[in-house]
Every structure is written in C-alpha cells, then in structure tokens.
Amino acid sequence: MFSKTRRSLFILFLVNTSFLLVTPVVLASTTHSVCQTPSLTIPNNDSTGVSDTLTISDSGKITDINLIIDANHGHLGELIFRLEHEGTTVTLLENPGMSDTAPKGCYGQNIANLIVDDEGTHSLQNDCHSYDPGYDVTFLHQPKESLSAFDDQNIADDWKLTVSDNYDFNFKEGTLNKWCIKYERVSKAGFSSTPDPDTTLVFSDKPIVDEGQVAHYSFNISESANIEDLIIYSADITGTHASDFKLIDPDPSVFPFTIPLNTTQTFKIACQPSAGGEHTAILTLKTNVTAFPTITYPLSCTGLAASYYSSTMTGSTLNLGEAEVNTAVSETVDIQETSGLRDLILKSATITGNHKDDFEIVNPAAFPYTIDKGNTTPFQFEVKCTPSVGGKRRADLTLTTNDPVHQTINYKLECTGLAPLYKSxxxxxxxxxxxxxxxxxxxxxxxxxxxxxxxxxxxxxxxxxxxxxxxxxxxxxxxxxxxxxxxxxxxxxxxxxxxxxxxxxxxxxxxxxxxxxxxxxxxxxxxxxxxLSMPLYNSTPFPGKTISFGYQVVGKTVDKTIEILELGNDTLKVELDTPALTGHQDDFSVVTDFPIDIIDGGSAATVAVQCKPTRGGLRTATLNLTSNDASNLKITYILKCRGKAAGYSSTPFSSGEMLDFGKKAVGQTLNQSFDIQEIGDADL
The missing domain is CATH 2.60.40.10 (Immunoglobulins)
Structure with a gap:
C-alpha cells in the first residue's frame, strides 16, 4: 500500500434517520514499478558488501516510493541494507533484532518478496522472526529510516542498493535475488473538455416529470498532453437535487477510469427530475492532473410538471351550506396551474362515504379535464349537494392530478338538509x-x-x-x-x-x-x-340489532349500553353464552357482571359493553346471550366500532427510503429536510 494513496482517501457519508453508512472511496494513483534480478552473492563477514544499480529512465518529482526485496541468507541479524539516490542514503535494515541482550540479532532466514513501505504496520528492525522466512510477507514493513527522504527528488537515473554481511555468526554467504522500486510521481497527464471545466451543463431537453421522462447530456473529456494517461479517480454528483442526476457513461462502477494519452472519452449524464422547475447539482471529477486535481461542472435540468394550487387546502372541509330536502346547493373551489410549464390535468374525481349519493360534481362535466398552464384565471371546480333527508350530510371527494407533488387531493364535503328527521x-x-x-x-x-x-x-x-x-x-x-x-x-x-x-x-x-x-x-x-307464569325478554336496542359505537382512537375505550326488560309475568334470567363474543372479540368486552335476574314487574337491567379498537378501520363482533324466555333462548347483538388510527406519510422521501445527504468535507455539516403528514384519522 502506498503512502500517498492512503493520504488521498475520500470518505462519503450516506446518512439516514436510523443509521450511519461510511463508504470509503480510494483514489487510485499513477504508480510505476521497476524491477531487477541481479542474483548477486552477499559475501560473508564483509562490511563493504555488494551493490546493485537500477536505472530509471522515467522522470518526474517523487511523491511516494516503496521497495520489494527478495534475498537468501542464513542469519538475518548479520545484514545491513542501504538505498542511495542523488546523494541521499536511507538505511532500510541494520542488524535486525540485535541488542545488548541479543548480541547476535535475529536468527531468521531469508527475505521473500517483502514490501518495504513507510506506511507499514510492522518494523524491519523489530519484527524479524527466528524461522524461514524471517518476515511475515502478509504485512507491510517500515524501514529503519523513512523513504520519504526521497520525496520531491527526480525519480530519474541511478538507484543503488547495497547489502552487507557484517558478522560471521554462520560462516555462510547469501544472495540478493531480486529488488524492485515502486514509485508515484507528479503526473504529466493533460486535461481538456468540451465545454470547459466550470461551465454549466444545461440539458436542452425538458423531461415531463409525471411521465417519467429522462433527458441526457453528453460531453467529451480528452488527455491533451500526449505524455501520460489521464486518470479520473472518481465522478461524484452532489447538491440539492443530486438524486435527479446520474452518470451513465462511463459506468460509475469502473472508476478509477483511464483515458489513454491523446484520446477522448464521452461522458453521458441522465436527468430524471422529481418535480417541475430547474433542478441543479454539481459533477465533481478527481484526476491525476497536477494542475487540475479537482474539476467541477454545474448541472442544470428543467422538469416539466404541472403545479396544483388552490386557496382551499387539501384536507379542508367544503361546507356547501343548507338546503331544503331534495333541493340542490353548490360550492366552488378555485384551482390554478401555477408553474407555467405544463397543463394541469384533473384525471379523476371520486365521491365516497355514507352520503355520497347526495353529492354530485357539476363542473367539469367529464374527466380528465385540462387546466391550461400558467392561466391566471382560476378554474372553478363545482360540486353540489341535494340532501335526501334532514340533518348533516357528509362525503369525501378525492381528485387525482398529473402534479407529481400533489397526485391526490382530498376534500371533505358537508351540507345540511333543512327538514326534520324521525328516529325511534x-x-x-x-x-x-x-x-x-x-x-x-x-x-x-x-x-x-x-x-x-x-x-x-x-x-x-x-x-x-x-x-x-x-x-x-x-x-x-x-x-x-x-x-x-x-x-x-x-x-x-x-x-x-x-x-x-x-x-x-x-x-x-x-x-x-x-x-x-x-x-x-x-x-x-x-x-x-x-x-301462565312465563318470562318475556325484550331490550333496547331490539335483539338482533346492530349497536354502533361510532369512531374511537385506537387503544381508547368507548361504551354503549343495552336495556333489558322483563315483559312477561315471571322472573327473567339472562346469562352470557359461550363464547360470549365472536368476531373481533379482542376489541370488545362486556363490563356488566352476569347472570342477571329481573323479577316480574322489576326495573330494567343495564348491560354495559365496551369497544377498545386494536387497529384502524371497521371492527365487528357478535354479543351472545341466553335467557329462560322460551321464545328467546338465544339472543344476539351485532357490535360495530371504527378505529381511528394515525396515518404516516412523508415527502419527498417515503418511509424506508434513503435520505441522501450528498457529500462534503469531513467536519462540515449537511442538512436535508422532509415533510411529515398525518393522513389517517387520529393525531400522529
């Protein structure tokens, strides 16, 4: 591993609401390697030793250098390795393991293709082992003196490696089999592009958002110096609307990407805007060009999308007012397209609810209906109510549109029928x-x-x-x-x-x-x-009828009562059947203790029943009783309760979707926001 490679480590932070992902992106370096196989004898007990010279014809300022050494020797504690270039000498290894308590040093044998690197986790001096080979080649080993002494020198010309055996502990000679220099130097690559760096790449096509259209922009990058390959280490898109853009050629998985000298590569970017209007981001390239290590291109893409606007906010109640039964009353809602980019289409309108038949859409007469883009005169959407009976009449209106941000619009409808309504x-x-x-x-x-x-x-x-x-x-x-x-x-x-x-x-x-x-x-x-003396069962409500508890928030209770009467001339005995409740039995309970006895002429008995909905929507069960009335041995009541549960919705990110915060230097702050809405029947 090269030290400069390690220094140029970029970290991307992808953050969502529940965890932190850290994805390292390692920038490749322009590396070179030169090897030599001298097979030179290392004389025993000779401080002069043996030297081998490796000549490098390449040129350029050194940014990092490492060595690979392969040598045979029976007692590594006798050896000294030194590297020389342009008057600078670095001692790589000097009698490893030798100390006052270990005067003969390391007893290990042989060095097998060992990488010497300033960034190593092990030491040539201190991590020599008394076996063959003397060093664990799965680790990088630091030299005694740092190789960074050669940084900023010209890599060109002669490099001399000297190896000496300074003792005769084993009376044997050794062999320098092979050695390599691996180096990084300042790049000579050239960079040019059409258009120039920092030029905004404006997508000429304007995608229609609700149809999922995609626009493309292509531009060329060339290696212009004709000396060395141009390397694009990474191509990242960041910014407010980064998720709307994607580099599709070259494929992001192929980076680092090489553009051979004096050749051109086409870069192609796709834009699929998530909403109407201008969407912007920044394309950032990291290169091996000394003068341009970081190159940016602002991106601009305009999405064509309709924008729904009404002064009557979605979720509001449209109160159509009062009218005599079977007489119509109407109300209008002003709707405009405000983006000026695309016609607003009201795709459909649906009225639902218990009193839906009392309501009707008057204008428009048919769907889909188009509202011209940018029209400053609002379209008057009209709905009417013809109450069929007296009292409040309610329903729900749902509109669907081609606005990607407001695909569904909901209104509650209400009117009042002016008439009495008989109940008993x-x-x-x-x-x-x-x-x-x-x-x-x-x-x-x-x-x-x-x-x-x-x-x-x-x-x-x-x-x-x-x-x-x-x-x-x-x-x-x-x-x-x-x-x-x-x-x-x-x-x-x-x-x-x-x-x-x-x-x-x-x-x-x-x-x-x-x-x-x-x-x-x-x-x-x-x-x-x-x-005859016989009991007679009766109740309010009547046996077999439905007892409606109405709406209740999930987890909270609501009570209803049943009045039981004895209408005969003998004691009425009432008990809970087995099972007492069937259906959604976990949502209902009987509060009153049983059995119940009502003597002839006695007062009515009150039975309390409770609903505690476990979830939203309709919950139903059947209450089962028995009595000693021969004509009503089995009595049932239908229980109905509607749970009101909160509904969660968020925009522009849905639940479970990644919140991409983009990229920024370590220590700096990035912000992302999203809206949370309650779309159910209870507080969220």
Missing amino acids: SPVTPNQTFALGSSEPGNSTTRSLDIRNTGTTDLEVSLSGTGFTGEGASIFSISLSASLSISPWKTETFTVQCKPVDEKLYTATLQLLTNDPSQPIIDYPVTCEGSN
Whole structure:
C-alpha cells in the first residue's frame, strides 16, 4: 500500500434517520514499478558488501516510493541494507533484532518478496522472526529510516542498493535475488473538455416529470498532453437535487477510469427530475492532473410538471351550506396551474362515504379535464349537494392530478338538509313492538321514544285513532294530539295493552309526520293475554340489532349500553353464552357482571359493553346471550366500532427510503429536510 494513496482517501457519508453508512472511496494513483534480478552473492563477514544499480529512465518529482526485496541468507541479524539516490542514503535494515541482550540479532532466514513501505504496520528492525522466512510477507514493513527522504527528488537515473554481511555468526554467504522500486510521481497527464471545466451543463431537453421522462447530456473529456494517461479517480454528483442526476457513461462502477494519452472519452449524464422547475447539482471529477486535481461542472435540468394550487387546502372541509330536502346547493373551489410549464390535468374525481349519493360534481362535466398552464384565471371546480333527508350530510371527494407533488387531493364535503328527521327506539319504524303478556283484564305498558335528528321541528300525530287491525281496541298510546319536537329533542310515549282473553293480539300503530323521507310511520304491535307464569325478554336496542359505537382512537375505550326488560309475568334470567363474543372479540368486552335476574314487574337491567379498537378501520363482533324466555333462548347483538388510527406519510422521501445527504468535507455539516403528514384519522 502506498503512502500517498492512503493520504488521498475520500470518505462519503450516506446518512439516514436510523443509521450511519461510511463508504470509503480510494483514489487510485499513477504508480510505476521497476524491477531487477541481479542474483548477486552477499559475501560473508564483509562490511563493504555488494551493490546493485537500477536505472530509471522515467522522470518526474517523487511523491511516494516503496521497495520489494527478495534475498537468501542464513542469519538475518548479520545484514545491513542501504538505498542511495542523488546523494541521499536511507538505511532500510541494520542488524535486525540485535541488542545488548541479543548480541547476535535475529536468527531468521531469508527475505521473500517483502514490501518495504513507510506506511507499514510492522518494523524491519523489530519484527524479524527466528524461522524461514524471517518476515511475515502478509504485512507491510517500515524501514529503519523513512523513504520519504526521497520525496520531491527526480525519480530519474541511478538507484543503488547495497547489502552487507557484517558478522560471521554462520560462516555462510547469501544472495540478493531480486529488488524492485515502486514509485508515484507528479503526473504529466493533460486535461481538456468540451465545454470547459466550470461551465454549466444545461440539458436542452425538458423531461415531463409525471411521465417519467429522462433527458441526457453528453460531453467529451480528452488527455491533451500526449505524455501520460489521464486518470479520473472518481465522478461524484452532489447538491440539492443530486438524486435527479446520474452518470451513465462511463459506468460509475469502473472508476478509477483511464483515458489513454491523446484520446477522448464521452461522458453521458441522465436527468430524471422529481418535480417541475430547474433542478441543479454539481459533477465533481478527481484526476491525476497536477494542475487540475479537482474539476467541477454545474448541472442544470428543467422538469416539466404541472403545479396544483388552490386557496382551499387539501384536507379542508367544503361546507356547501343548507338546503331544503331534495333541493340542490353548490360550492366552488378555485384551482390554478401555477408553474407555467405544463397543463394541469384533473384525471379523476371520486365521491365516497355514507352520503355520497347526495353529492354530485357539476363542473367539469367529464374527466380528465385540462387546466391550461400558467392561466391566471382560476378554474372553478363545482360540486353540489341535494340532501335526501334532514340533518348533516357528509362525503369525501378525492381528485387525482398529473402534479407529481400533489397526485391526490382530498376534500371533505358537508351540507345540511333543512327538514326534520324521525328516529325511534327501542324499535325502528316497521319493526314489531312487542308489549309482552299479562293476565286478561290487566294492563302491560312499554315506552316508545321518538327523537328528531333533523334541523327543523318534527310534527307527529296519530293517523285516525292510531291503531288499526283485529286487536286494535285493546291498544292505546299517550299521544292524543299533534306534537312538535324540536331538533335533537326526544319525547317519550307510553304504549299500553289490556288483553281481554287468553290469546295473542296484533295491530298496527300508525303515526303521521312532516319528515319528507318518512311521512307515514308504521309499527306492528303485539300483546298476549295469558294466565301462565312465563318470562318475556325484550331490550333496547331490539335483539338482533346492530349497536354502533361510532369512531374511537385506537387503544381508547368507548361504551354503549343495552336495556333489558322483563315483559312477561315471571322472573327473567339472562346469562352470557359461550363464547360470549365472536368476531373481533379482542376489541370488545362486556363490563356488566352476569347472570342477571329481573323479577316480574322489576326495573330494567343495564348491560354495559365496551369497544377498545386494536387497529384502524371497521371492527365487528357478535354479543351472545341466553335467557329462560322460551321464545328467546338465544339472543344476539351485532357490535360495530371504527378505529381511528394515525396515518404516516412523508415527502419527498417515503418511509424506508434513503435520505441522501450528498457529500462534503469531513467536519462540515449537511442538512436535508422532509415533510411529515398525518393522513389517517387520529393525531400522529
């Protein structure tokens, strides 16, 4: 290993958010080697020794020099090696291992193609071994005196190596088999390029970013001195947009790259811009040219990309306002293309959500739709809402564009239907309302809650006497005239049954409302006259119905309750079935202790159920109960809960992608930035 090679070690730091990569790039040197095989006898016990001269015809200032020595000798502790050139003498080896306690020095034998290098990790003087060969050739060995004494001298002319045996410990002669000088000198290569160094290389083609187009720039580099090969040690691209550029010829893997004397090499660079506008970087070449060890070329490439702009930021809610049911109301969003480089294309628009059918895109009438580049007059994107019922109506609008930075635009849509909205519990319209059983002549009652979830007053009245059907005469309700219920208010009515005989009675309760979506409300009602003692299970919500917990952040709890009633004339016993929960059972739990007993005429029992979503999205399970009601031995409820999980997104770097900080001298600071966005349903 040559010392100057070691001095010219460049380190690249590639840094990402979780670890540090250090990739060394070693710059090759212009090295030369001259060898001689004299096979000269080293006389025993002769301080004059033997000399061999090696003549180098090359010329140039020395920057580093090393030796290779191959010699035979039976006692290396007797030897002295000296190298001379232009009046400078360096002692390489002098009686290795010899000291007051070891007067005969190293007993090792022979030197086998040993590299002598100032940068060695071992010593010729101190690391001689008492076996054959005397030195471990897997290591470089430092001479006694430094070879750097020859630095800056001219490599040309005679070099003399003298070897002497100064003792007669073994009475034997030795042989200098071979020796080599390996050296580095100041380069004589010349460098020229078209265009000149430091000239900005401007890519004439302008790639379309969203189509993944690539532009190329080619230029020539020549060895101009016609004396020595030009060596390009490395070609690195750094700067703000370095990742948008790539050297494709010569292939980066072939460096150091040699351009033979008086020849030309074409360098080809590719640009694939990640966004619109001008993208810049710097191409840096390291060479063996003394006058130009570092050569740079600024790079400039313009990407053609549309730029989406709207004063209504993505993620915002577009409130279209209020309208009567089945009457349209609309809102517009101003959209512009602001880069002036490429037309903005609205590729598609999709409306999703529970109330998607209430919303419609008015303008543009069809997709894809093109907004001219640089147009200063905003395009008015229009969406309308025709509420089908009263209350809040919500949906999600998703636009896709050819803007590489804003490929997807999201808006939440909202409007309010001006109308009352009829809701009821424990049963919904058209669901059977069972009042249970009682002895003939005795009454049984049950409550019916009516709630207005709309935006204007709800008017409720009886249709005629309220009940129709064969058993209508035994039923009654505590609503005698028209009743007005304000928005988000609830009124409770009592429905009564007084059977005359032991039999099942049926009828229909019919109400009239001003809810435009439900002007007539029907409830089938049942009641049984019986002298038998038997429990009758009922609940709010009704068995088999879905209990919706709504949205909850992952890992947090939300509760719902079930009211269980005994509508018969005996004690009702309720227990958890096995298994009590099926489906996403880890997301739900029953808080109330079981079993539950409700005596005849006793108060309702409240069962608390809890949802704690383990992940985002819809979580469902089934709650399974048993009872001693012969008609409801198995009772189930569907449980639904939506987990709100945070969503992570980052630009311009995605998760897992390398953050390339580029290159800079050791000790200097490089910065890189990226944006983190929350794209889910909870705080990130």
